[in-house]
Amino acid sequence: MADTHAETVLFVRDTMLPQQEPPLSTVGPVGWARTNLFSGWLNTIITIVALLFVINLIAHLLPWFISGTWNATSLNDCREMMAAVGNEQGGACWGVIRERWPQLMFGFYPAELYWRPVLVLVLLFVALAPILFADRTPTRMLGFTAVFPFLGAWLLWGGTIWNPITALLGFVVGYVVFSLVSKVVNAGVSLFVAVVASVIWWTTLAGYVVLGLSAIAPLAIASVQSREFGGFLLSITIGVTAIMFSLPIGILLALGRRSHLPLVKALCVGFIEFIRGVPLITLLFVASTLLNIFLPPGTNFDIILRVMIMTTLFASAYMAEVVRGGLAALGKGQYEGADSLGLDYWQAQRLIIMPQALKISIPGIVSTFIGVFKDTTLVSIISMFDPLGLANAIRADASWNGIYWELFIFIGAIFFIFCFSMSRYSMYLERKLQTGHR
Amino acid sequence: MTDTAFDTTPAIDPAALKVSDEVAIEISNMNKWYGSFHVLRDIDLTVHRGERIVIAGPSGSGKSTMIRCINRLEEHQSGKIIVDGTELTSDLKNIDKIRSEVGMCFQHFNLFPHLTILENCTLAPIWVRKTPKKEAVETAMHFLEKVKIPDQANKYPGQLSGGQQQRVAIARSLCMKPRIMLFDEPTSALDPEMIKEVLDTMIELAQEGMTMICVTHEMGFARQVANRVIFMDQGQIVEQNEPEEFFNNPRSERTKLFLSQILGH
């Protein structure tokens, strides 16, 4: 149809046009500022107001920040020092941080043993490496990751080395029982038997084994009481434990919630909705006042452990909902594909469903992690000395009565670094996994 | 919509397509309901080893449901299904046994997107058949060569075209060394130019004597490969016959109507 037209306006280009530079006003810093800051009068006004705000903020904050003193030993001392150098506006009294930072980090942990929590933190990163950067670390390091919880707990609380070893042996017992029993009955039943065997080991046998072994070979390091834990040591201990256990429990709860068995489903829904319906602080009240009432008379186990249990349960319920979202995003086809190949339920879950569902849920999982870590501050309300609890104590101290910005900036900054890097890591992971599979 | 894809395919050597007397699948008096909707009504079907059966019929006629009952992706509520001498009951061991004997290809491939092509193919042999990994990889490469995509073994399904994905799905089923293959509309989600490559693979499989049941709208394929065509409507088997007779001389009115709709344009 174009033929008729082509004959009336015959045109042949014999020289090709060279590429030209775009107008100057649309490229370079000028062009950038034009499109991003000054496009139209409204935008220009907004930019100017925002700029004034930022400048004003910096003009007030920066001098305060920099001109502060690091040497004062009390708030009055600090004010005198400020007055002495003629600092009218006043500066930050960083002395409180210099004086109290070991406390904010370790609580009342014995100072000569600080190396232990530090070592645990370093080991934590080593243990995390094979999980965080799975493609760049040898798989054998996962062995260390499995041992880390026991090693870490031993280093933190101290005591005889036979404690973590017998605890670890519980898993070995479970594994041996599982592999023996699974030759006779199916996987689900043998798993149940294995769990029972492990529980029996931990609750009854392990105690005697520890006593016996300690008598033979008393290998022990100085033990530290739970009440001496505090500061970020406490937050991280509780946070990491809750994070570590909430994922597997959450996965089980999510599977239970999607189960075809009405009773199992009802139990899981009830648990999840109950936990999600009440504030964490009420669960911590349960940990601090009620848990000992629920347990056999005479049991009086550690407050940190009790808080860890409740925080883990709390996090699991949220994790379950995140994982459930990931599961719901998977099509029916994946289940059918697995079924048609003859994979059983647990094989299909482990090999086909979970790897995909968890990948989809990464953002949700990480934001649950972040939430849990932030929520560890709530323990200050049941009089444990996490950073916020310590901040309250420091502010109640006569020499630092009235200080707040410096303390909260310090604490807030550390929380920010942890949480922000977690969320950035999840973004990185999402991007990496996306490109890997397309 | 169909015959054109077949013009270039070489004719099949009829001698290769022997049907033995051995019964592979026996379905008798099978019924199934979705709620109160009667999807499958009194299905009786005997499939001998080496048979290539094509099931045709309008959508919603229960074709897919029927073949999905054969490996219990759907549960039938009455009647009997015997696959390879094993009756499909509620016994999990029987279900597992039948599923590992019967391969299945789906309309949407259902490959596992988080695993490479090779991992897709070795997964079930390793975990269900407990084959050593090395052997599983060798088998997988053998079948991938057969479906002509060995060079894609380390890619992910998302990186392949639809036709390639369906061929991987066929290879994945073959790696379990199944004695029976079920195809649930294997070409309906494919672009026209990819249909042929999948059908060629299926023809090759037929030539090797595989027992096959295919739900498909590819009538050219049916004419050429099938030894029996079954027409289903409203959950019942309405007509079954040899392909020549079925296409040239349909007996029931419904079959005639269906064939005129599907071929007459």
Added chain:
Amino acid sequence: MTTLTDPPAESFKLSMLVYDTRYRSITFQILALVAVLLLFGWLTMNTAQNLNDLGKEPSFSFLGESAGYDINQRLIDYSSQSTHLRAAFVGLLNTLLVAAMGCATATVIGVIVGVLRLSGNWLVARLMTVYVEMFRNVPVLMWIVLCMAILIEAMPPPSAFRGDDPDATMKLFDSVAITNRGVYIPEPLFSRSLGDFHVGAAFDVSINLIAILIVLGASIFVARGIARRADAKQEATGLRPRTWHTRLAVIVLPTVVLLAILGFHLGYPELKGFNFAGGTYMRNSLIALWLALSLYTAAFIAEIVRAGILAISSGQTEAAAALGLRNNRIMSLVVLPQAMRVIIPPLISQYLNLTKNSSLAIAVGYMDITGTLMGITLNQTGRELETVLLGMLVYLAISLIISGVMNWYNNRVKLVER
């Protein structure tokens, strides 16, 4: 349908409990039930044993006893002679008060921040990102404690307002006084008040408030009627009459007239002696909690709003523009209805989070349900089991109501989708 698979030919074997799909599910459910019952039985036995050892018996009779403590921020009458139950109720109202205030403020801030984060202005978008990241990545409890500390330490004491040349002045045309003891704002007063309405002996409800609400409700109903008439006219003739000014007048005028009849005026706080008198007094704890919760939740709401708007593909806007719709119509007819569907469910769950986070009131001494029932009442009566259980149930009820609303909304938009 009654037809089932033929009765099993082989006789029943024990292994069928595990391997037969018909029995398998029942077997596992019974196992689960037994395990759960055992667990609960064990817990109950332990609890009974422990309570027995402590000489306590579970009972809620303490709720009827006199509380004996004062609550300084309250919405209804309460004195230290009132019962624990009434104290708990005062606490519940306080929880709901701070939750409602927080949700409203958080939504406003969140929507503004969320929209600004998407703005083409680089500087503003960056500032908003800093805000969001700063609040999201630091615990809410720290923000609450920090707000409280700022209010207490940095605000002037009431005495600073005294004298001819005071150090501090009242804000907003001398109507609001911000002191380190709390904030005083003008209170609504009626010179020709209709008095109070007594609900039993428990509560007084202002008839003025009821009257205003009734009039306002009726005006909104009429205004909606006008809008419906306009719709009908548009459908019939294709032209839509301009009605927004009539509707505005219908809503505003009757209420204004009623207020005038009731003699509405504001009572301003005034400095009397060492403190302020008159006006409504909001304690620091309430302000700190409200501010911190709003700012913290707003950061999350901003992300939800942003994600909701981004979720609407540019194709939708382009399609609407290609049909010739103008920008405001594109927004109201195409983008917003779709964005709302994405935004509202997570928004409601943020409201739920805010309500649950309001339990942190106990850290700054605001007397909400946690502070009264699970705080002082618990300590005074020693009834840990009953108070914590009751408190949990109250929160659970609030949560269930909020998620009920969310499900109702989800079902409604799902129906629209079909």
